[in-house]
Amino acid sequence: MKNVTVEDVARNCGLSRATVSRVINGEARVKPGTIERVKRAIDELGYHPNAHARALSGGRTGTVAVLLRGGAWRPYYSTLLEGVEEVASRAGLHVLLRTHEYLEAAQAILEEGRADGFIIRNLDEPERHRRLFDRLAARGAPFVLVGDPVGDCQSITIDNVGGARALAHHFAEHGFRRVLFIAGPEGHIDSNDRLYGFKLGLSEKGFDQAGLELVRGDFSTPSGFNAMRESLQSGRPEAVFAANDRMALGAMLQLRQAGLRVPEDMAVAGFDDAYFAEYVTPPLTTVRQPFHELGVTAMVTLERLLSGGQANSRHIILPTTLTVRASCGCRYAGHNPPIPEDRFETS
Amino acid sequence: MKNVTVEDVARNCGLSRATVSRVINGEARVKPGTIERVKRAIDELGYHPNAHARALSGGRTGTVAVLLRGGAWRPYYSTLLEGVEEVASRAGLHVLLRTHEYLEAAQAILEEGRADGFIIRNLDEPERHRRLFDRLAARGAPFVLVGDPVGDCQSITIDNVGGARALAHHFAEHGFRRVLFIAGPEGHIDSNDRLYGFKLGLSEKGFDQAGLELVRGDFSTPSGFNAMRESLQSGRPEAVFAANDRMALGAMLQLRQAGLRVPEDMAVAGFDDAYFAEYVTPPLTTVRQPFHELGVTAMVTLERLLSGGQANSRHIILPTTLTVRASCGCRYAGHNPPIPEDRFETS
DNA sequence: CTGAAAGCGCTTACAG
DNA sequence: CTGAAAGCGCTTACAG
DSSP states (O other): OOOOOHHHHHHHHTOOHHHHHHHHTTOSSOOHHHHHHHHHHHHHHTOOOOHHHHHHTTSOOOEEEEEOOOSSOOTHHHHHHHHHHHHHHHTTOEEEEEOTTHHHHHHHHHHTTOOSEEEEOOOSOHHHHHHHHHHHHHHTOOEEEESSOOTTSOEEEEOHHHHHHHHHHHHHHHTOOSEEEEEOSTTOHHHHHHHHHHHHHHHHTTOOGGGEEEEEOOSSHHHHHHHHHHHHHHOOOSEEEESSHHHHHHHHHHHHHTTOOTTTTOEEEOSBOOGGGGTSSSOOBEEEOOHHHHHHHHHHHHHHHHTTOOOSOSEEEEOOEEEOOSTTSOOOOOSSSOOSOOOOOOO | OOOOOHHHHHHHHTOOHHHHHHHHTTOSSOOHHHHHHHHHHHHHHTOOOOHHHHHHTTSOOOEEEEEOOOSSOOTHHHHHHHHHHHHHHHTTOEEEEEOTTHHHHHHHHHHTTOOSEEEEOOOSOHHHHHHHHHHHHHHTOOEEEESSOOTTSOEEEEOHHHHHHHHHHHHHHHTOOSEEEEEOSTTOHHHHHHHHHHHHHHHHTTOOGGGEEEEEOOSSHHHHHHHHHHHHHHOOOSEEEESSHHHHHHHHHHHHHTTOOTTTTOEEEOSBOOGGGGTSSSOOBEEEOOHHHHHHHHHHHHHHHHTTOOOSOSEEEEOOEEEOOSTTSOOOOOSSSOOSOOOOOOO
């Protein structure tokens, strides 16, 4: 089965390759009638322009690379990618996904000309990312950062500070005096920002910082379980705020095992609004992250850069939402019946 | 910044473009000393062959397309993709991900020459998939199906029947006589296979099929909640097997609301071993699906096809594992402390 | 073992 | 508004 090429289309409609190419690329200065003829020929022959020939001859690749840290996969990647893809596919762009050793891979993708632009979820290793950003800039390849804003690179982040601050205010309304914060790994920007926002919110409400205890986990459920145990050995806080929902879940499991009731004996809150948050017992009070919107915004922004435009803001921050359920001691009328829309499917 | 090309490399080491190309592609019949010279020049100039030029001139694109059904994102996609990528990146292959309207997109990807091979998670719409498969075959593009085996296309699936059968045997050991099966959408192959295996396993143990009730959900948690309520109105089974964990979770929530205890008043089991399964109360008995291995196997198989080989089997079936916890009425010594390894991270 | 040359299928100044 | 021709950066018979 031989390939259909511009040549074939040109012959079929009695025009030149150049004209056919112009029609395909929607250039101005083509007679309407000509456009018609070309389009008919394209349909008739079932012609699809070869992507590599286009890219090689100076056109775009029509591909964006999405770089996410691998190693431990994160369920929210699904939601994020969905947002990215939604926008990309509408714009006729393809998504090249890379997680495994993406820093090395990114360079190859760039140098081999495989993508027009990049979306990069940079969480750690700032030095190595810097080098990558420099290379991208040198090559004139647009890129959008998701996670940690660096210098004046275009970035999209989530309002960690604001979310944690809102939760702190809520805790303050409950009147808690002794509070535990279960942090993520040292130096992790999300954990740091949440701690910062939490402290800020507490102090705004006149909270005595001496009542704040900090134990460190690694964002995993077991680490929350262990952190809670560690804290229990030195005393008993009135409330716990974990830097993510999974550690909050771990803390709840520890409390149950220690014979303590949530929220009667201790309030618990998390961050993320993970799938299970509303289904644990009691339903978890948390701060919701807009992962889907994060993906959408990242891709919309990249698209704008690709077409030579600029984003409205160099550093876009998406709002987070305090989601009050029952684990903080509030009344919660949720999931009864459970919410009807349920975006996740496991089968 | 001008692009470094084969021309530059050839000049730098005093050889022809053809020879440089041969070295890059690891062809035989090149003098060892020559290989050395070329490699040195490549390093010195920081040369990366342009992917499009290679593809256009008859080489491979070095890209595989992964097509997954979108609409509702599934957290297990993360795990599956991780497996795919692990193998792909080791083989120097890039992954083009597509979920949004992938059936249309697949054709474009194929005709535009954007991928050497395809991994397709085909769940429904058999007709449209057939047409795609025919096109792929006509073009000589290798592809691997993940999900529903069709004809003699290469496929990788999970042992739904065996897993459900093992669970049925386990239920039989508990001596349950009246059992509810919460199915997925009508015609969904996973749900059908699980029901088939469940019935098979029960009948092997002499279970009276009159004791089996079936209610249909849509794999979501709320649908499990509703299905359980529906069943409760007409009687009370001794045990429930849901076609996935999320519906099992919904059933548990319904039972709690109805004042029934799990497993004392009713046993519950699911399918998947989703993240939350071991953390709900009581920990959920379920059948584990090897999603990571599914991705790995799909990619390994595709790689083999790409290099002109054949898979060991046309239809590969990966084993599932009965994972007994407490919701069926068994003793469970789990998560105390919680399992230390925890592949998922939400932050 | 190596090179000169054709060709992959497009796009894009340059003319007209 | 349209066409002839050069060129993008490789690979691959074909010679030698």
